[in-house]
Structure formats: C-alpha cells, structure tokens
Amino acid sequence: MVLDTTTLRIAFGVMALVLGLLFYFSSYRATRSAYSGWWCLALVFFLVGAAAFLLNGTGHQWWANILGNVLLVHGGVAVWAGARSLRELPPKRWLFTGVPVATLVATAVDHPGTNVWAGGAVFLASMCLTMGLASQELWRLEPGYSRVRVPMAGAAGVLAVFYFGRLVFFLVDGQDGPIFTTYFGSAVTTMGTMVLLVVVSFSMAGLSTEQQTRALRMVASRDDLTGLLNRKAFLDLAAGLLKDRAVTQGTGALILADLDHFKAVNDTHGHAAGDLALKAFAGACQETVRSTDLVGRYGGEEFVLLIPGGSALRAEHIAEEISRRLAQVPTADGLEMPTVSYGVALYDAGTSDVEDLIAAADEALYTAKSQGRNQTVHSDRRI
Template sequence: MRVPGEILMVGTAFGVGGDFEDMVLDTATLRIAFGLMALVLVLLFYFSAYRITRSPYSGWWCLALLFFLTGSACFLLDGTVHQIWANPLGNVLLVHGGVAVWAGARSLRTVPPPKWAFTGIPLVTLVASVLDNPATNTWSGGPVFLAAMSVSIGLASRELWRLEPGYSRVRIPMAVSAGGLAVFYFFRWVAFLFEGQHGPTFTTVFGSAVTTLVTMVLLVVVSFSMAALSSEQQTRALRVVASRDDLTGLLNRKAFVDLAAELLSDRTITRGSGALILADLDHFKTVNDTYGHAAGDIALQRFAEACTDTVRSTDLVGRYGGEEFVLLIPGASAERAELIAEEISRRLASAPTVDGMEMPTASYGISTYDAGTAEVDSVIAAADAALYVAKSGGRNRTARSDRLL
C-alpha cells in the first residue's frame, strides 16, 4: 500500500511514501518528528527569508513546502471513506509543490514560470489518479505522479545549473540535491512500472529508513542553501534598482559610465573598438508645454524602447540625463552607428502616441574608440561635441566626431 496509515509528513512531501515496517522507531513517532521538522522549515523560511527579503525564490519555496505538507495531510485519509478524493488531491498538491520548486529556481534568473506548468502537469496527474480507482488504490495514478515529480524537480535542477557562475556558490549543492531527487523519482518510477507498488525493490529500496535519512539530509541542505540564494536574489534586485532609471528602465548615468569603462578596458571584446552614440530629443520642452509632462514621459519611454529594440542585448543603453540618452556599441563602426541612429528615429516616429501627440525627433552625436582609448569620458565628450553640431545644423540629424573640423 502507498501509505497504510503510516505516512510521514515530510517523507511523502518529497515522495518518500511506502512501507516503513522495518523502521526501528514506530511510525507515529517518525510522522510527528518529520511533520514538526517540515513545519519548522516553513516557519523558518517565511520569517527568516521571505518576510525579510521578499525575494521571489523564498516565496516560491514557502509555497512549495505548503503544497508538500497539505498533500501529505491528504494521504493521512487513506484507508477511510475519504480516500476517494483525498488520494488524487494529495497527488495534485505534491505535484504543485514540485512545480513551485521549479518556478522558484526560474525566478533566480528573473524568468517567470510557464503558465501551463501550474495547470497542465497537475491536471494530467489528477485525471490519471481519478481514473485509477482511488477509492481502493492508494497508489492511484502512481506512474504519472512519479513522472511529474521527476520532471518538475529535474527542471528545477536544470535552472539552478544555468545560473551564471557569479551567483552564490550554494546554487551548486542546491542543483545537485534537486538533480539527485529527480533521479531518485525516476528510478522509483521505473521500479513502480516493472514491479508495481508491492514489488520488493519498490517497497524496500524506496520505502526504507535509508530513503528517509536521505530526505532529512536534503531538507538540511535546502534550509541553508535556500536562505543564501534568497539573500543573493534580493541583493541583485537592489543592485538593479540602484543602477536603473525609474522612468525608462535604462541604465542610469553612473551605471552606464561604470559599465562602459569596464568594456573599454577589456581588450578581448571586439579588440577594444566600437562606437558611442549620444542622443537628444529635439524641442522636448515644447512637448511638455503643449501636451503636458505625462506626454513627455511617454516620449522618453518610447525613445528608450526604440533604442533597446534596435541594438543588441549586449550593447549598453542609458539615460544620460533629462532628454539625453547614450548608447555604447562595441565593435561598431561610425557608419554602423549612423544606421543604428536612423533605425531608432524610424522606430520613434512610428511609436504609438496618445491624444494626438506628435513624437519629437532626435539628434545624434557619434564618436568611436579603439584599443588605445583609455577614458570613457573622452569618448562621451567627443560625441557631445558632434551632437552640438547636429543640433546647431537644424536638429533631426546625425553628426560624427571624426568629421568635425
């Protein structure tokens, strides 16, 4: 039987159900001990991680643990008249927990979880459980349940491995733990398919005290690593806020200059050459005076979007101040920078407006740098001089510093 009145709260939360008849301690004692451990972890994660950092990762983990605990509680009703609905519900809640673990791992890369994961995977699990005689079969939908858990937790491990190396080192034990648990579920699924729920391998290897001990170790690893990753996620979020312009979402002036200086000093990037574009919206004050400051904000946002939609994700785009913007294009020539400026203007002109507002035009100053350029300030100053020429020449045009007399 799956959980013949002897389910362990945390054991089943991580899929460690089955027969514990060989355990030295009685099952009631173990159930209370593991249940208290899981409850303590939920409270610990909430008060020491999520409530303090408000990091999405810690939030997802708190949600995952709640799914695991409530799913386990449903299995306590096995052997009663409520088993017919409690057993499928327990499967669905545990699968939701696995998906929440995956969603938490994705949040570390600021990637939202796919919507189908919280509907499709649990729905398939529910259908399989309902169609497999849940009133009498405590392992109703077992193969689908085990496969769903293996896949969801395996995907969580993959997301943790995909984190950039600069992330907290605890991502490695987290990825190993999740990967090991996914492999465990996989072999458990294989044993279930070949032997069934009463098979010797399935009941001894995957329902033994060793499995319970492994679960305890995983919980300890998670408790330390999750808190560290949550703090790291919050720290990175604060860094992003500190480096971004509130209105446009682009790099602010200081962040742009700092990152540009790093790129100029790195000779491995396109041999240290590239172009810088300094842009200024023409007659921006007129936009504010005619249509209001809200319209002016829209114009700034549309220009920022035109810039980011035109350049590569590896290029730098920042709001230099007011209606001035700056772009650093590593590897670009002056001619390429001119084409980029033209494309930005084209996108701005076709951007949607409100209340009949006419988008302003833009003027651009372009300068280039090479491996011998030491200071980013000199590159910006050259582009600024070119921009002054473009503004003086009638605006809505581009000027290059290498063509100035």
C-alpha cells in the first residue's frame, strides 16, 4: 500500500488526537502545568489544521487552505509558548497575532481556491520561526532542569531547520520542483512530524511533571504576602551560600531590617495598610539587590538579606537605597511609609552558622532601634 499525502494526513490527525487525549488525561489533569496546557492546545491546532487540508480539491478548498495554514502556525506558536512557560515567562502577544495574521493575509491573497500552496512562503517561514524560538527557549532552561529538555530542544531545532530547508527550496525549486517534492513535500513533512511527536511525547510528560513540582516547591518556599523567601527557605539557602566560596571567597554581609513603629501603622490605618507597607518594602528590596542575593521575610515586620561578597559599605548603600525606594511609594488617606532600622553583620570564610550571623545582625539592629531608629548600625564583631 502506498501512503499518499491524504492518507498520511489522516494518520497524523488520528495520532494527534490520541496523543492529545493521552496527554490531557495523563499529564494536564494531573499536574495542571502551563506546559501541559500549551501542548494540549498545540495538538488541537495541529489536528484541526491537518484535517482542514483534507478538503483540498473540493469547493471548500478556498477557506480550508487559509484555516489549515493559520491553525498549524498557531500550533507552532503554542509549542513556543509552552517552552517559554517553563521559564515562567508570559507568551509574547505579537506571536499570537502578528505571525498568524501575516499567514492568513498571505494565504488569502494567493488564490487559495486553486493553489494548494497559497501563502506557502509565509507559512513555511512562520513555522520555521516558531519552532526555532521554541528550541531556543528549551536550550535556555537552567542546567538544573530535567535532562528531558535536551531531546525536546533538539526535536524543535531539527523541525526548525527542516522548515528552513522547505522554505529555501520552495523559493528556489518551486512547489512542483523535483527536490522540493521529493525531500520537502507535504507527505515527507507529515511523516517526519508524526515521528517527532511520538519521540517527544514522553519528554513532554516529564517536563510537565517537573514544572508542577517546581511550582509547588516555589509555593512552599515563599511568603504568601510578600512573595519573598520564607524563614526556613532563607535559612536553608543562606547556609548553602556560606559554604560556597567559589565566587566570593566566603565573604559577605547579612542585613537584618525592621520596619519602625509598624504597630502604629496597623493601629492607625488598619491591617490592609500594614500589608501594603510590608509588600512595598519587599518590592523595594527586590528592586535593589542582585539576583544572586537572598531576601526573605524573617517574621512579622522583620526582613533579612544575605549579600554574598558584600562589604560593609555596600551593605550600607543597599540599606539606604531600599529606604529611599520605600519612601517614594505612593500612598493615600494620610498613610506614610514607615522608616526602617538596619543591623549589619559581616562574615568571612570561617563562618558556618547562619543563626550566629543573624544574632550578630540582631544585636546591631537593637542598637539602631535604641539610638532613635531609621538608621544602619554595623556589628562590631565578625562572625
């Protein structure tokens, strides 16, 4: 039996339907991960898009070709959006609108009723772009992510290169040229895509599970109100950083911060105002420190920052900048952001106990409070 393009498209549609159902029930319903959701959507787009091309040669070809091209491009966009969700980044709107709209227009003006390759160049370029971006997002995942990202990135990369080859020979050889038809035609593409979908289906499930696991771990390590590290997560991560001397030679600073007269804010303006002040301070911290620094809510209105490699002068500059940013937060109804007192303790390569370091910073913080608040005091002992 010779498998022509129509037969292959039917087989591809059946396979996409089966994979979509399996992936939905075995992965998405279990994890509810964004990656699973995007892949389920991509499979739906691929299924319906491939089905639309089955109407070629009928009176419906003029709109089926347009629909098929647009849906397949949307499928590519969904694959890219899923890969991007693994880095907790939102999809870019221009890909969901600009690329499919460009494909729609190019197909519509190229006589889709009589030309089965209407808008072919734009369609092929769009698929190459979306698959290439998906591959890039997967390669950019942090090294600690599951190794299953590698076959996924490789599969998307191979598909992007293949579509680039299709585009080149479509333009050079023509849609009926011997090279394009033999090596890059619809039958070859459908067969190759089917194989790739089967190969990566296991990796898709693995990445979905890991994304959900990471999300749960993130929730467990974060303070509900401020989004900063909670006390336990901060202490665990800080202990690890104290042992890591590869970059900072084991030196740095710890800052303990306490919002001044915080109880008065709650008593005068209500707990909603107090929550606003806490979130504003957390935001000021996040805008000031580096990505390699740690910031956590230590308890109540008390916060703790670990600055690996930081000097006494840098710690003081960080405290000043946080207070400056906090004071600039817009408020209403007579509310003023509280001032902040800071205690700073330095550590060196001999420091191993985070609790001792915090105790030293707490002594300095107590001194700052007793001297009138709204100031930074350094501990006189090096831990």
